[in-house]
Amino acid sequence: MASNNMVEIRWHGRGGQGAKMACLLLADVAGLEGKFVQGFPEYGPERMGAPITAYNRISEKRCTIHSNIYYPDYVVVVDETLLDSVDVTGGLKDGGAIIINTPSSPQEIRPRLQGWTGKVCTVDARRISEDVLGTNFPNTPMLAAAVKVSGVLETERFLANIEESFKHKFADKPQLIEGNMATLKKSMEEVQLG
Amino acid sequence: MIRAKDINELTPWQDLTPGGEIYEAGTARDFNTGTWRTNTPVFHEEACKHCMLCIPFCPDSAIPVKDGKRLDFDYMHCKGCGICENVCPFPAITMVMGGVAI
């Protein structure tokens, strides 16, 4: 279980949507900022489309725990349709928040959250991605929303550092950097807190 | 470094080559397979035309060649199979009973 101002995040996505990549990217950027980080997917033989889970621990102190996260501070749902099949709010801490990729508002979506009474945040990551990149990569906008909502990283520094990370990651596809940066910023602007 | 010829069934483990490596060529030459013979080929030099047909057919590399001449058998390694007698087009090789050429 988390302690010592450790932030624990649980990601829910579907295979192929990049939830794992966003999770590892968050670990990388947070690490770049001098935090102690863990980013790890929960693995099965799942393929494209199957529900997957990934986890982040971000802390000022090294975390040695290597179990999954059962009581997250934040939950990120990369695909709205998971709300019907996965207990996404399971174990979510009372003071925490759930961040969902949906065109709906927090008020509209809350009834689908099994009685969750805490903070609900929404962002239309699909539209943002399609508007900016011309295709549906919801993971980077969701990452931005998660950073904004959780405050686990300071926004401006996050944006500066992730650009560095992108330069490394997209070394052979530099044209993707600008678009991805734009989706991040747009998502941070648009995310609704409810 | 121990040589293969110094390795035998009395050699203590400390002196054996690690992993059973041998770092010399053709140490099998030290091993006598001539004792395996029950029949023995006899070379009749006067009848030999040095056609060399017997050489590659010897499974035991037991027919030496030097300066274009086929020499007498290497009895330390010849197992007495008799293939050479059969491939020799001349009466230059005959098999005799027993392990020793008389």
Next chain:
Amino acid sequence: MSTVYNLKREVEKPTRLTGGHRLCAGCGTGVVVSGVLRALDREDRAVVVNATSCLEVSTFMYPYTAYMDSYIHSAFENSAATCSGVEAAYNALKRCGKVEGTVKFITFAGDGGTYDIGFQSLSGAMERGHDMVYVCYDNEAYMNTGIQRSSSTPRFARTTTTPVGSVGQGKKQNKKDLTEILVAHNIPYVAQTAPVGNFRDLHSKSYKAIYTEGPCFLNILSPCPRGWDYPMAMLAEIIKLAVDTCVWPLYEVEEGVWRLSYIPKRKLPVEDFLRPQGRFRHMFQKGNEWMIEEAQSYVDQKWERLLEHTGA
């Protein structure tokens, strides 16, 4: 090397397989192995790779190695992969200047280690394109463990796992045509040969295989007097019969081009090859004539196909 084969010159080279090995008296494999290695140019070194086999237990019984070159054996089913590893190391060490001179890589494995348990490793190594020669010395059964059938054992042959009894009539299946399977790998050179006559065929094919860049495969008939049950002195005759009956045709496929190396002046009946061998003895019993007929028709069929392939 001069391209004209000269037996006298070749046998003058120091042998690379010394006496003192423990192969059976009259073993065809000693003849095959020393014959292949003789094709190496004097100044070149080789690393000989060996699958677990009669050859292996006989030629490197601690502390006696019968090889004048470096040698490695590690297991039964992996000799092609082992050769790949030595070749890879050679490329790497050559690149950083740690190895000098030309080194050739030659693998020897029996038919069990090639047609059966080592087949995957062989196929993989050929596909990857290592510069190596893989030599199968084909004695048509697992001789090292006491004459059990392999997929190379010909139909009707008696082995300890295909015994002849009141119902059983030796092996039920025909021999796998491994040489053709290797041709299908589209490697630079594949050949079928045997120690016959003055060794020109075996020698020139070995030379080609060793000095052609890329993976090359030789399938070499290697009679086993014990497993085939014939008088050991008859080695050369048995091989000659295999070739003249077209049971073991000599041919090569170079860069996809098939070439027949030998057409018998008179194609002998298969029974001439079968008769001297105890493993086929039951085929000559009264009432079993059909076996010889079927063996003949199988050989004829294969031979016709080979003639088509080679345009001979």
Next chain:
Amino acid sequence: MSSRLSGNEAVAYAMKQINPDVMGAFPITPSTEIPEYFAAYVANGEVNTEYVAVESEHSSMSVCIAAQAAGARAVSATSSCGLALMYELLYVAASCRLPITLACVNRALSGPININHDYSDSMGARDSGWIQIYAENNQEAYDNIIMAMPIGETPNIRLPVMSCMDGFITSHAVENIELLETDVVRKFIGEYNPEHYLLKKENPLAVGPYDVSAYYMEHKVQEAEAMKAAKSRILEVAAEFEKISGRRYGLFEEYRMEDAQLALVLIGSTAGTAKAAINKLRENGIKAGLVKIRVFRPFPGEELARALAGTRAVAVMDKSEGFSANGGPLFAETRSALYDLKERPYMINIVYGLGGRDVKTEDIEKVFGRLADIARTGETHPVYTHMGQRSREEETA
């Protein structure tokens, strides 16, 4: 140099820094990423390695054996069934005294097929003659790979080294890591100059004899002596490694063992989770401690006995079944190691975490709860249990 890497990337990066001569590899989850990352280094010309993408793990180990015998440094990576397919060759590599380095990303063995973590793969290979070193996290996985060659290649050792890390938990988790500079790594591992090798011009080498009874036992004694000698060499290399990294390693790690009365003995990433649990228990005045086995082969029996001598109750936690009906492999080794102590702690065995069954700090706390009971009552029965499985009965741990 601070970075964030997954365990697999860390191992691949270490291999890149080492720049081995030959890599033989075949894909299997979860180790696949190591040859993938490495292939990219090859494609980008960042290493000089001859990369042999074989058709099976059996062949990858065969390639490594042959390459190492030929005078090259050979590496490979595998998991689970891949390691099992190498099994025969593991023995050959060790008995031919070839210091190959193998990254083993531990995963459960079939069947049923399962891709997640436990140690049934490498524990099955524990008697193959390989040095086995286990990592708790990506940092240790990286460090252990760098230490492997200086250990294995020592002339009086000449044994292959299996560097193990937990599948997915370590291999796929991105965590902070401190990397060494490449020139420091290269200097640390030095050149590989074996006395004899197949490609040596001066004299041929024959490897892999048929060893008759008159010699086989002597060769096995040599191998056993090399394994004994490996213990001090591992510590020597660790001391040298500390000089370049500041990170200290032993045969095992003792965590809060100074005055521990209740202790765990276990391997790998669970140690991290256990440390967190121990910290919590210590806050409540419970004298809990941990021995994390780093080197399983050679087994640090005497040292372990000393470390556990002052405890009251010990739980040995095996993340693999041995099907001995008498406890897991770590338990057998540990209990045997303590036999010569005048006063032995009570000892139980818990088999846990099979096939990726998650282990939480709460699970570890429960084990300590049971140890406290044992220390009080002296009642260890049942000595050998499983933890974390669903059962109609209540769990004992």
